[in-house]
Amino acid sequence: MITLLRTYWSTFLTGFGWTILSSCIALVASLLIGSIMAVFEVVPNKTLRTIGTVYVEIFRNIPLLVIVSFFYLVIPMYVVKINGFTAGTIGLTIYTSAFIAETVRSGIKSINIGQMEASRAMGMKYVQAMRFIVLPQAFKVVIPPLGNQFINLVKNSSVLAFVAGFDLMYQGNAIASQTFATVNTYLIVGAFYLVITLPISYYMRHLEKRLA
Template sequence: MFTILFDHASELFSGLGYTLGASLIALIGSLVLGTLFALMEIGQHKWVRVIGRAYVEVVRNIPLLVITMGFYVIVPMFIVQVDGFTAGTIGLTIYTSAFIAETIRSGIQSVSSGQMEGARSVGLTYYQAMFHIIFPQAIKIVIPPLGNQFINLVKNSSILAFVAGFDLMYQGKIIANSTFNTFDTYLAVGLLYLIVTMPLSYLMRFLEKKWKTA
């Protein structure tokens, strides 16, 4: 394993850079998109709730690979050319956003309904109450499951390997094919993924403890 790490460090760390880049973009995008659809799922208007629910249910039940291949193969055929990195990142963003939406929705709904009623009674609008009263409380509640989704996102970024996204898994596949040392190569790849996900796991635990005592 260490021979692979030293002899192919440039390829592996280049792939790690693409993995981190795709993960960061998808993390931000899926958090924004997931929050939007979570709010739509519990919106005041029925048609808004229907759209939000339909998005979550459809996306959650389509495999990540199918979504990614849709952007990598179908979109270039009819709309615009998309490279592997972009297709993989978009697919990862959309897929993860559906799970984040459900996580945030459950957090919002776990906040006592009296909080909203109290906020409305002092003159706040629905959206003011949601963003200033309900949402901050919900985020504290969903930190653990949200952290799990972020960690899963990093691991799921290996989907880029299927669309030539130059990520860590893609580089590992090339190295394994060229050296015929499959075991050590994927052991090294697994170690690098672990180096990324373990600190993230501890960070989410730290935030959970900090916000519980806040």
């Protein structure tokens, strides 16, 4: 195992780097899009509410691999040429954002309606009340499930392997097929994923305690 790691360390690290990059981009983007969709789902405006609901129901109910394949195979045929990494990251973002939207929405719903009413009664606009009063409280409530979503996101980024996204899984597959050291390769790949996901777990728990 040590020899394998020594020989292929740069390949593993390259995969590790792409996985982290994809995960970071998808995390920030899906948190943003998910939060916006969550707010869409609860606003008084019916059109926005429909947009939010349709978005969530479509993208959380289609397999991630289908969404990613769509961006990798279909979009380049009709719209614009994108590489596997980009297609994978976009797919990952959209898929995860649907779950984050549901998570954040449940957080918003758990905040007493009086918080919104008091904000509005003071003359704040709906968006201001959301931004300054309701959302900060809602996020605090949903830190644990949000942590789950982040961890799922990192693990799901392995879907990039199917669209030549150069990520950890992709490099692992390549090394395994070259060396036939299947067991050791995937043990190392698994360990690299833990290096990303365990700190997230730990950090979310820390955040939960600090804000409680």
